[in-house]
Amino acid sequence: MKKTLIGPFSQLLTLANIPLKGAIEDEALLVIENAGILVSDGKISGIGKFDDLKSEDVQIEHVHGKSVCIPGLIDAHTHICFAGSRANDYALRNSGKSYLEIAKAGGGIWDTVTKTRRATQAELVDGIIERAQNHLKSGTTTIEIKSGYGLSVDEELKMLYAIKEASSKIETDLISTCLAAHMKPKDWKGSASTYLDEISSKLFPILKSEKLTNRIDAFIEESAFSSLEIAPYFRKARAMGFSITVHADQFSTGGSETAVHYNAVSADHLEASTQKEIELLAKSNTIAVALPGASLGLGCDFTPARKILDAGGALAIASDHNPGSAPMGDLLSQAAILGTFEKLSNAEVLAGITFRAAAALELSDRGTLEKGKVADFISFPTDDYQEITYHQGQLKPNGVWKNGVKQ
Numbered sequence: 001m002k003k004t005l006i007g008p009f010s011q012l013l014t015l016a017n018i019p020l021k022g023a024i025e026d027e028a029l030l031v032i033e034n035a036g037i038l039v040s041d042g043k044i045s046g047i048g049k050f051d052d053l054k055s056e057d058v059q060i061e062h063v064h065g066k067s068v069c070i071p072g073l074i075d076a077h078t079h080i081c082f083a084g085s086r087a088n089d090y091a092l093r094n095s096g097k098s099y100l101e102i103a104k105a106g107g108g109i110w111d112t113v114t115k116t117r118r119a120t121q122a123e124l125v126d127g128i129i130e131r132a133q134n135h136l137k138s139g140t141t142t143i144e145i146k147s148g149y150g151l152s153v154d155e156e157l158k159m160l161y162a163i164k165e166a167s168s169k170i171e172t173d174l175i176s177t178c179l180a181a182h183m184k185p186k187d188w189k190g191s192a193s194t195y196l197d198e199i200s201s202k203l204f205p206i207l208k209s210e211k212l213t214n215r216i217d218a219f220i221e222e223s224a225f226s227s228l229e230i231a232p233y234f235r236k237a238r239a240m241g242f243s244i245t246v247h248a249d250q251f252s253t254g255g256s257e258t259a260v261h262y263n264a265v266s267a268d269h270l271e272a273s274t275q276k277e278i279e280l281l282a283k284s285n286t287i288a289v290a291l292p293g294a295s296l297g298l299g300c301d302f303t304p305a306r307k308i309l310d311a312g313g314a315l316a317i318a319s320d321h322n323p324g325s326a327p328m329g330d331l332l333s334q335a336a337i338l339g340t341f342e343k344l345s346n347a348e349v350l351a352g353i354t355f356r357a358a359a360a361l362e363l364s365d366r367g368t369l370e371k372g373k374v375a376d377f378i379s380f381p382t383d384d385y386q387e388i389t390y391h392q393g394q395l396k397p398n399g400v401w402k403n404g405v406k407q
């Protein structure tokens, strides 16, 4: 099979050879001018100057005009399998009601649970595909999607089957995560611990046998589960070989310490993290995931991204796209805005939505543009990479390649 040479790109950022952890200056970015990418069988087989990569046995796919190429974006935290809208919650919040007040009054997550339970699997599949296709146009080629609006064995299964089915129908890679521990369902008569027992004993084995996910998430918070309640759940998950990820320190601390204790791949949110939690995370293998979309949706503080990086932590940035706290779902806009509030370099913003996000999903085959990696890359109509964050998400990709094929 002939190789395809795609280019020339005015600039190409490989994002390669940058450490997983810590602050990054823009000088660390490898920028290749008049660059090309050789693709064969969906993988990158060469990167360099466009003219150097030309040869008789390659076919050329020309890129016209100004173009800056970077790896396809990776959104490491979303909840885009859901039914219904929470526009009313949004209005209530903006009229002064708090997230916890709305949750306690029967709104919040439970409202989406009710609507998602009423939806058929086919309806959920359609919703996922529509959202993922929109994200693909904006440059996101890999998306993590959580369950967590089913909150019973059967309803969580419906969500995870929907994610699996959607994945088979679209080009975007969908990485599923079981978030049955999103909150204790309001119709569960027993304690939080008995609910978690039910899920871990009945649902976990099916996740394995049906290959529905290898990732277990839990929301550790006043409105959800305590670190104490979640301990046996995580121990069981670990013993069965699942990777762990945690909704941590969103409104109060405790979650990130539990995440580090269980060697979670990521601790996500962290808006309430103090220096103690930041240092704990920085010393660990757990990747900190900032979710600026939730801060924008709720009108609250951003994750202390600058402090996390300066302490030596690994920082990914994800959209948290969900119908309640983060309805916008625009990863690039949110990452760029986080950059302005937290004073992040271009390199730190781009790393957070490419290879550091890949690490949060334990994907070693993507996130940088290097020989052997998946040929997922996007281009923007400019000749200066600094324009990407400068336009705060309004400069949209003019080319998206998934597995080397232009979408």
Ligand SMILES: [Zn+2]
Binding pocket: 077, 078, 079, 247, 320
């Ligand atoms: Zn979330």
